[in-house]
Amino acid sequence: MTALDPIPEGGFGDAVTRREDLRLTTGQGRFLDDIVLAGMAHMATVRSDRAHARIVSVDVETARQADGVLAVLTGADFAASGWGDIPCESMPPAITKGQWVRTPYPALLTDRVMAMGDLVAIVVAESRKAALDAVELVEVAYDDLPVVTSLEAALSEDAPQLYENAPGNRVFSAQIGDADAVEAAFAKATHVVPLTTRQPRMAHASMEMRGSIGVYDARMGRYELTTSTQNPHSVRRLLASSILKVPAHKVRVSAGDVGGAFGLKGRVYPEDVLVLWAAERLRRPVKWVPTRSEAFVADFHGRDQMADGEMAFDAEGRILGLRATTVHNLGCRLGPATGVSPFLSARMLAGPYAMPAAHVRVEGVFSNTRTTTSFRGAGRPEATYFLERMLDKAAAQIGLDPAEIRRRNLLTADQMPYKTALIDRYDCGDFKAVFERAVTLADWGGFETRRAQSAANGKLRGQGISCFVEVSALSNERMELRFDLTGAATVIAGTFSHGQGHHTLYAQMVQDWLGLPFEQISVVDGDTDQVAYGGGTYASRSVTVGGSALRRACDEIIAKGKTIAARLMQASEDELTFEKGLYVRRDSNERMSLSEVAVASYRVLGHPADLGVGLEATGTYTAQPQNYPNGCHIVEVEVDPDFGTVTLVDYIAVDDVGVAVNPLLLEGQLIGSTAMGVGQALIEQVVYDDAGQQVTAAFTEYGVPRATHMPPIRSELLNTPTDTNPLGVKGGAEVGTIAAPPAIIRAIEDAIGCPSASLTLPTSAEKILDALHKTNDKKKAKP
Amino acid sequence: MSKRIGTFNVNGKNADTIVEPQMLLVDVLREKLDLTGTKRACAAGNCGACTVLADGDPICSCITLAVAAEGREIETVEGLRAADGTLHPLQQAFIDHCAAQCGYCTAGMLMTAKALLEANPRPTREDVKRALSGNSCRCTGYVKIIDAVMDAAQQINAAKEVAA
Numbered sequence: 001m002t003a004l005d006p007i008p009e010g011g012f013g014d015a016v017t018r019r020e021d022l023r024l025t026t027g028q029g030r031f032l033d034d035i036v037l038a039g040m041a042h043m044a045t046v047r048s049d050r051a052h053a054r055i056v057s058v059d060v061e062t063a064r065q066a067d068g069v070l071a072v073l074t075g076a077d078f079a080a081s082g083w084g085d086i087p088c089e090s091m092p093p094a095i096t097k098g099q100w101v102r103t104p105y106p107a108l109l110t111d112r113v114m115a116m117g118d119l120v121a122i123v124v125a126e127s128r129k130a131a132l133d134a135v136e137l138v139e140v141a142y143d144d145l146p147v148v149t150s151l152e153a154a155l156s157e158d159a160p161q162l163y164e165n166a167p168g169n170r171v172f173s174a175q176i177g178d179a180d181a182v183e184a185a186f187a188k189a190t191h192v193v194p195l196t197t198r199q200p201r202m203a204h205a206s207m208e209m210r211g212s213i214g215v216y217d218a219r220m221g222r223y224e225l226t227t228s229t230q231n232p233h234s235v236r237r238l239l240a241s242s243i244l245k246v247p248a249h250k251v252r253v254s255a256g257d258v259g260g261a262f263g264l265k266g267r268v269y270p271e272d273v274l275v276l277w278a279a280e281r282l283r284r285p286v287k288w289v290p291t292r293s294e295a296f297v298a299d300f301h302g303r304d305q306m307a308d309g310e311m312a313f314d315a316e317g318r319i320l321g322l323r324a325t326t327v328h329n330l331g332c333r334l335g336p337a338t339g340v341s342p343f344l345s346a347r348m349l350a351g352p353y354a355m356p357a358a359h360v361r362v363e364g365v366f367s368n369t370r371t372t373t374s375f376r377g378a379g380r381p382e383a384t385y386f387l388e389r390m391l392d393k394a395a396a397q398i399g400l401d402p403a404e405i406r407r408r409n410l411l412t413a414d415q416m417p418y419k420t421a422l423i424d425r426y427d428c429g430d431f432k433a434v435f436e437r438a439v440t441l442a443d444w445g446g447f448e449t450r451r452a453q454s455a456a457n458g459k460l461r462g463q464g465i466s467c468f469v470e471v472s473a474l475s476n477e478r479m480e481l482r483f484d485l486t487g488a489a490t491v492i493a494g495t496f497s498h499g500q501g502h503h504t505l506y507a508q509m510v511q512d513w514l515g516l517p518f519e520q521i522s523v524v525d526g527d528t529d530q531v532a533y534g535g536g537t538y539a540s541r542s543v544t545v546g547g548s549a550l551r552r553a554c555d556e557i558i559a560k561g562k563t564i565a566a567r568l569m570q571a572s573e574d575e576l577t578f579e580k581g582l583y584v585r586r587d588s589n590e591r592m593s594l595s596e597v598a599v600a601s602y603r604v605l606g607h608p609a610d611l612g613v614g615l616e617a618t619g620t621y622t623a624q625p626q627n628y629p630n631g632c633h634i635v636e637v638e639v640d641p642d643f644g645t646v647t648l649v650d651y652i653a654v655d656d657v658g659v660a661v662n663p664l665l666l667e668g669q670l671i672g673s674t675a676m677g678v679g680q681a682l683i684e685q686v687v688y689d690d691a692g693q694q695v696t697a698a699f700t701e702y703g704v705p706r707a708t709h710m711p712p713i714r715s716e717l718l719n720t721p722t723d724t725n726p727l728g729v730k731g732g733a734e735v736g737t738i739a740a741p742p743a744i745i746r747a748i749e750d751a752i753g754c755p756s757a758s759l760t761l762p763t764s765a766e767k768i769l770d771a772l773h774k775t776n777d778k779k780k781a782k783p
Numbered sequence: 784m785s786k787r788i789g790t791f792n793v794n795g796k797n798a799d800t801i802v803e804p805q806m807l808l809v810d811v812l813r814e815k816l817d818l819t820g821t822k823r824a825c826a827a828g829n830c831g832a833c834t835v836l837a838d839g840d841p842i843c844s845c846i847t848l849a850v851a852a853e854g855r856e857i858e859t860v861e862g863l864r865a866a867d868g869t870l871h872p873l874q875q876a877f878i879d880h881c882a883a884q885c886g887y888c889t890a891g892m893l894m895t896a897k898a899l900l901e902a903n904p905r906p907t908r909e910d911v912k913r914a915l916s917g918n919s920c921r922c923t924g925y926v927k928i929i930d931a932v933m934d935a936a937q938q939i940n941a942a943k944e945v946a947a
């Protein structure tokens with residue numbers, strides 16, 4: 001790792017330890033399930049055990065009589081309430097032209113369940129145990145319907161059709177790029193390489209599950225939701241505008257500490273709606289915390305995509321064009337963010353390479369599985385996996401080293417800005433230089449020596465490489481900076497930290513830009529009553545959009561403070577400079593600190609009325625254009641030929657994140673995102689059987705990486721700051737999730753000597769042994 | 784058997800509370816004794832988030848019956864700090880290495896690591912990985928947690944040498 005010398009406080013760019021961690025290491029975090037309200041009741045859910053069925057009847061009478069039960073409510077009750085459906089709001093109009101199938105999504109279903117875990121009824125009781133016990137007493141009669149679970153099955157000619165208005169189970173079929181240009185490119189090609197890749201369905205499996213507490217404030221006629229979310233304002237917006245149809249000020253959404261999200265907790269869920277609905281009916285706070293097996297079937301999933309296409313190359317292995325079709329299994333109905341990943345993935349198929357022509361068709365299909373949503377990386381891992389496996393396969397077909405084919409195609413700083421053949425315009429970066437640094441650091445060329453050493457120990461060693469570019473900084477953001485009458489400052493952030501350490505990062509920025517002592521700066525986020533507007537935290541956006549908006553707020557504070565200081569010092573504003581928290585009058589030793597100015601701004605006497613009361617500013621930032629983090633990761637693995645087990649023995653990551661605000665925290669994001677990539681490569685997969693039963697509903701069935709899976713990681717930054725935002729930063733929280741899977745799979749293929757792009761995700765020991773036997777059989781057959 | 788008063792020794796103090804026979808230790812700690820630092824993430828013994836020490840041994844409080852914990856010395860994350868508020872070297876090392884992100888797995892990690900260091904004061908990285916292999920973390924990728932445990936081991940050993 002990079003040698004870091006962490007310090008407890010510091011400015012922009014310093015390795016500052018987190019102010020969040022005192023409470024988190026002493027057991028004082030306040031997570032959703034830690035909250036107990038007076039009079040609080042508990043909700044448990046009745047969920048479908050069928051993948052697809054008509055609901056014939058729901059008998060709640062016995063459950064209603066059970067000890068401690070306050071209410072048992074069904075889809076019919078919900079339908080009668082007039083509360084609205086959960087909408088999908090993520091299909092880009094410019095690409096889909098509005099052509100996609102809308103699906104009904106009430107919080108409780110009345111007529112038809114479409115995936116295991118669908119919500120049929122709820123029980124509210126005095127205790128969680130009483131509620132869970134009474135769930136067992138609700139009798140639901142179903143009439144089974146034909147089931148289709150896999151993407152491949154949903155596409156087949158004779159597949160059951162899940163929606164009348166979705167022929168072929170298609171949600172949408174859209175395209176980007178230039179089909180004619182691609183045609184022409186393929187006509188010139190020396191080599192054409194076909195490839196199909198498959199992304200498994202993934203479970204976010206945050207250690208803290210989702211959970212919610214609903215309160216109805218009858219006195220004010222107001223709904224208050226406390227929930228484990230990564231985006232309180234989006235939850236409020238959807239509740240207010242689509243579900244409750246009330247002004248947003250009638251709804252408060254807040255969150256305390258949140259135990260991980262990774263895209264899972266980005267928008268509103270049916271259970272959020274139901275705790276509020278039940279709270280209003282019962283006039284009591286209602287809490288819902290799922291069991292882990294419930295979370296596995298109730299939570300939206302990620303990925304589950306197929307990419308199929310071909311790439312054209314000239315005789316030297318230079319890319320001429322790409323045509324591809326990607327199909328995403330979106331589950332049984334559309335959630336708010338279901339459209340994000342398919343379209344991000346389609347546009348990022350342009351990759352980090354000079355690619356003169358590209359055409360991508362992107363399709364979504366319905367199946368009897370859980371709705372999908374963003375999963376860390378959201379589309380960029382899908383795109384990168386396809387491209388990187390394509391280059392590996394092409395290298396083998398053309399007879400080039402995997403590093404060499406990339407060297408011939410990666411974009412350089414001279415080629416920037418680069419308009420891709422699809423949608424994006426990369427503003428800056430030197431993708432090739434990043435790659436060269438990684439290749440050097442990994443001693444790519446010296447690999448055979450290490451392979452031989454491993455062989456001497458009975459292990460098969462392999463190396464794999466992956467290059468990527470991604471897009472980060474989505475949407476807009478708003479940050480307030482407010483001084484109080486003691487002269488201390490509070491950042492009111494529209495982003496929402498749920499493990500990323502923003503309270504530390506923003507304090508670093510303000511310390512640096514305004515020269516305030518660290519302990520004089522606090523950060524508030526995660527409460528729509530305190531934060532006027534915000535976009536939450538996802539897609540590596542916060543440091544870029546939150547930081548840039550905060551920079552603007554700080555600049556405005558400096559300007560406003562100068563006006564006040566000038567009056568107080570009886571100087572003209574031109575005479576004052578602002579340095580390290582002080583307004584200094586030129587050619588004199590008169591000075592005044594920003595805090596003193598802030599205190600003065602609240603005075604009744606002596607503060608001019610025309611300057612208003614108090615010192616505060618709002619900064620905004622809209623990410624147009626976005627920015628393009630990029631990197632190159634190289635991995636070495638050892639495979640045990642007897643057991644098919646994989647050990648990651650070396651992992652090199654060179655990334656361009658523009659500017660690092662806090663290298664310590666950035667490294668944490670890099671390693672953490674790599675762990676998720678390792679999980680996707682080796683063990684993670686949500687599995688449904690053909691009858692639509694989800695068979696992965698516990699940590700014993702759905703593997704997440706453990707400490708023993710993780711390699712040592714050697715990471716370096718080779719930054720090209722972007723001028724698309726005031727800080728020069730690019731996103732940095734998803735790099736490993738994007739880069740790791742193709743590099744790891746390639747390394748395993750290299751180790752066991754099977755053809756490039758022949759192994760599939762996740763690569764279990766069983767698949768490896770199988771591939772090894774095939775390779776060995778071939779060797780034997782060739783005397 | 785029905786409700787009765789149970790006595791629990793937690794973090795060096797005795798506490799009486801009403802327990803039901805099916806109650807789990809994690810429920811008593813969180814709901815009866817207000818010690819919410821111990822987390823429940825799977826309630827099946829698979830993730831280690833609920834790890835506490837019983838007579839020094841790490842156990843999953845989510846699959847331990849509360850009645851079985853009576854008469855044993857239970858230690859939770861809330862008991863790690865010294866009486867004067869000084870952080871345990873593991874807590875300090877977790878802060879210094881940025882070993883927590885969301886913090887949900889942290890209590891379980893700290894308690895498991897404490898048991899390891901008591902049994903094996905000079906662990907190798909592999910020892911630490913193995914000891915922590917029952918504790919899941921979805922955020923950090925473990926590397927910094929392992930670094931922190933190695934560092935804490937050194938700090939503890941150095942302090943012991945000074946004392947000796």
Ligand code: FES
Nearest residue numbers: 824825830831845
């Ligand atoms: S909560 Fe006890 S092991 Fe997961």
Ligand code: FES
Nearest residue numbers: 884885920921922
């Ligand atoms: S820090 Fe989030 S689960 Fe470990």
